[in-house]
Amino acid sequence: MSQNLWNGTVSKQTQCLTNRILGVSSANNSPTHKKKDAGIRQYHEVTGDIICPSMVQGIDHLRDPRLNKGLAFTLEERQVLGIHGLQPARFKTQEEQLELCKISINRYQEDLNKYLYLVDLQDRNERLFFKLLSENVEMMMPIVYTPTVGLACQKFGLIYRRPRGLFVTIHDRGHVYDVLRNWPEPDVRAIVVTDGERILGLGDLGACGMGIPVGKLALYTALAGIHPHQCLPIMVDVGTNNKDLLEDPLYIGLRQKRVTGAEYDEFIDEFMSAIVKRYGQNTLIQFEDFGNHNAFRFLDKYRDSYCTFNDDIQGTAAVAVGGLYASTRITGKTFADHKIMFVGAGEAAIGIADLCCKAMEADGIPQAEARGKIWMADIDGLLTTTRKVGDLHGHKKFYAKDHSPVKNLLEIVKEIKPTILIGASATPGLFTPEILQEMAKYNERPIVFALSNPTSRAECTAEAAFKNTEGRVIFSSGSPFPPVNYNGKIIKPGQGNNAYIFPGVALGVIATLMHHIPDDVFLIAARELAACVRDEDLESGSLYPPLDSVREVSLRIAVGITKYAYAKENILMSAEEMRQKYHREGIAAKGLASTYPEPEDKRKWLEGQLYNFNYESSMPITWSWPQPTPMKTRAVKPTKLTEKEETC
Ligand SMILES: O=C([O-])CC(=O)C(=O)O
Numbered sequence: 001m002s003q004n005l006w007n008g009t010v011s012k013q014t015q016c017l018t019n020r021i022l023g024v025s026s027a028n029n030s031p032t033h034k035k036k037d038a039g040i041r042q043y044h045e046v047t048g049d050i051i052c053p054s055m056v057q058g059i060d061h062l063r064d065p066r067l068n069k070g071l072a073f074t075l076e077e078r079q080v081l082g083i084h085g086l087q088p089a090r091f092k093t094q095e096e097q098l099e100l101c102k103i104s105i106n107r108y109q110e111d112l113n114k115y116l117y118l119v120d121l122q123d124r125n126e127r128l129f130f131k132l133l134s135e136n137v138e139m140m141m142p143i144v145y146t147p148t149v150g151l152a153c154q155k156f157g158l159i160y161r162r163p164r165g166l167f168v169t170i171h172d173r174g175h176v177y178d179v180l181r182n183w184p185e186p187d188v189r190a191i192v193v194t195d196g197e198r199i200l201g202l203g204d205l206g207a208c209g210m211g212i213p214v215g216k217l218a219l220y221t222a223l224a225g226i227h228p229h230q231c232l233p234i235m236v237d238v239g240t241n242n243k244d245l246l247e248d249p250l251y252i253g254l255r256q257k258r259v260t261g262a263e264y265d266e267f268i269d270e271f272m273s274a275i276v277k278r279y280g281q282n283t284l285i286q287f288e289d290f291g292n293h294n295a296f297r298f299l300d301k302y303r304d305s306y307c308t309f310n311d312d313i314q315g316t317a318a319v320a321v322g323g324l325y326a327s328t329r330i331t332g333k334t335f336a337d338h339k340i341m342f343v344g345a346g347e348a349a350i351g352i353a354d355l356c357c358k359a360m361e362a363d364g365i366p367q368a369e370a371r372g373k374i375w376m377a378d379i380d381g382l383l384t385t386t387r388k389v390g391d392l393h394g395h396k397k398f399y400a401k402d403h404s405p406v407k408n409l410l411e412i413v414k415e416i417k418p419t420i421l422i423g424a425s426a427t428p429g430l431f432t433p434e435i436l437q438e439m440a441k442y443n444e445r446p447i448v449f450a451l452s453n454p455t456s457r458a459e460c461t462a463e464a465a466f467k468n469t470e471g472r473v474i475f476s477s478g479s480p481f482p483p484v485n486y487n488g489k490i491i492k493p494g495q496g497n498n499a500y501i502f503p504g505v506a507l508g509v510i511a512t513l514m515h516h517i518p519d520d521v522f523l524i525a526a527r528e529l530a531a532c533v534r535d536e537d538l539e540s541g542s543l544y545p546p547l548d549s550v551r552e553v554s555l556r557i558a559v560g561i562t563k564y565a566y567a568k569e570n571i572l573m574s575a576e577e578m579r580q581k582y583h584r585e586g587i588a589a590k591g592l593a594s595t596y597p598e599p600e601d602k603r604k605w606l607e608g609q610l611y612n613f614n615y616e617s618s619m620p621i622t623w624s625w626p627q628p629t630p631m632k633t634r635a636v637k638p639t640k641l642t643e644k645e646e647t648c
Pocket residue numbers: 146199200201289311312452453478497498
């Protein structure tokens with residue numbers, strides 16, 4: 001009998017059995033073992049699946065969330081893996097398990113407890129977690145994502161349990177690469193990083209903002225089929241200026257004011273190059289919920305030299321523009337027929353405004369004319385050319401108008417008479433009944449987007465929007481609102497959230513090995529999203545397809561991006577860059593390079609790379625390089641072993 005991590009013993013029969021099936025002799029350093037081990041490593045490097053089920057034995061199989069299938073292990077698997085008897089007798093299908101998950105979640109009254117249940121499920125049985133999410137997006141997304149993830153971030157110090165992602169602090173300067181090496185997965189292809197300075201519309205949550213990269217990456221897998229082990233959430237902790245957190249004994253981050261200036265910039269520079277050194281030039285780095293100023297600066301600084309995008313600027317822009325494309329089917333107007341008013345002049349507003357201009361330019365409107373149709377107001381009122389120079393930094397200046405200053409939003413709306421009103425201000429209730437009524441006075445179908453997240457920060461509720469416009473509004477919000485009953489008609493407004501965009505963009509970018517991401521990608525994403533909107537969605541009051549179809553939307557976006565990427569070869573990794581990357585990582589470039597030529601059927605090619613949400617067999621397999629071939633296994637009940645086998 002040999003020692004087991006749990007309570008003691010694993011039967012020798014089981015060990016012998018598994019070893020024989022694997023072709024492994026009992027001496028670990030035997031030539032046979034080494035050969036198989038090398039084969040396993042090569043297999044993983046190509047398929048991306050890191051864990052070899054048959055290398056993990058006994059209770060560890062149940063403790064590993066990537067291998068655990070709960071009661072779905074068959075009798076044969078339980079015997080071969082040495083877990084027979086560690087579970088009750090019942091066998092369950094994954095479908096039966098999903099039903100139990102739903103029952104369990106519904107038993108919780110509080111959203112935070114539902115969130116914790118799902119965190120726990122992900123830590124226990126990863127495939128079940130992702131299947132649950134991917135097949136019940138409408139029900140689960142508000143829990144793992146906005147709005148509940150906002151609450152989870154606010155309570156992060158209270159609910160933090162175990163590692164999911166990396167915390168890199170400013171004190172790690174000079175050693176960021178070493179910290180990255182502590183992450184156990186060698187095949188990371190996508191990172192979502194935040195410094196927690198502007199978490200949703202909730203402000204500076206410091207290290208508690210880690211909930212956001214975790215939630216975003218859960219959607220990478222659930223909505224776009226990107227493999228979980230290829231996703232890495234990172235919080236770069238440079239301190240926080242949130243006084244409450246600094247005084248909170250439960251706070252889990254660095255207890256110091258934010259480091260800014262050159263020191264901060266050098267730290268982020270080091271972070272970016274450490275990512276490339278560790279995971280390669282084409283590792284996707286999604287910036288999320290950075291403060292306004294830094295978000296724009298970093299996007300401009302890194303966009304051409306790294307594979308990066310800013311979700312709050314570009315992802316939000318694409319979802320809003322996708323909604324506006326869809327609205328043209330209701331109003332019959334083109335982009336150029338509109339006068340667009342933004343309230344808030346931060347990441348989301350500027351990003352959407354810039355992409356609206358790009359959309360108009362694509363329709364043949366000159367840039368200056370396009371910018372002229374876009375008005376913007378911030379906390380100090382209408383953006384006018386009379387503003388102090390420092391007030392009009394970055395792209396804000398493109399939207400400042402020759403107009404006398406107006407502070408009050410109702411006055412602004414009365415004066416400008418926009419056809420589209422977009423809120424990205426994180427100020428709940430900013431769109432008052434009077435403002436909504438004003439919009440309805442001169443627009444047959446006023447378009448109002450209340451995009452601030454989470455739901456508690458939206459500029460108005462869906463109900464207020466419909467009630468104050470005689471039900472004529474075309475409405476979207478960033479976070480979900482329940483259906484509205486307007487004069488007996490049930491209206492289901494859509495959720496203009498970047499979750500429709502970033503998973504599909506990530507899939508397209510990762511699959512094609514792009515090394516930087518041009519803005520065109522987001523216009524493509526917006527168009528593909530709009531193309532997925534059905535007439536019945538528009539009739540039910542939504543500019544977006546149902547959340548339960550986001551997986552299809554992601555795939556379509558990825559197909560669109562793949563076509564674009566191959567048409568614009570210079571954004572893909574060159575053969576030489578590929579060779580260097582794979583040489584450094586010790587992977588046979590030959591095997592991987594065979595995926596490089598342009599795939600004819602792009603959808604099929606992408607589908608072939610997606611994560612499998614269904615349980616796979618846990619029975620050992622073997623293969624001969626390079627083609628994995630299943631090995632015949634023989635399930636033998638331990639009791640039937642012969643004397644000779646028992647002593648092997
Ligand atoms: O996370 C979300 O729901 C959308 C988003 O990026 C933000 O509000 O910052």
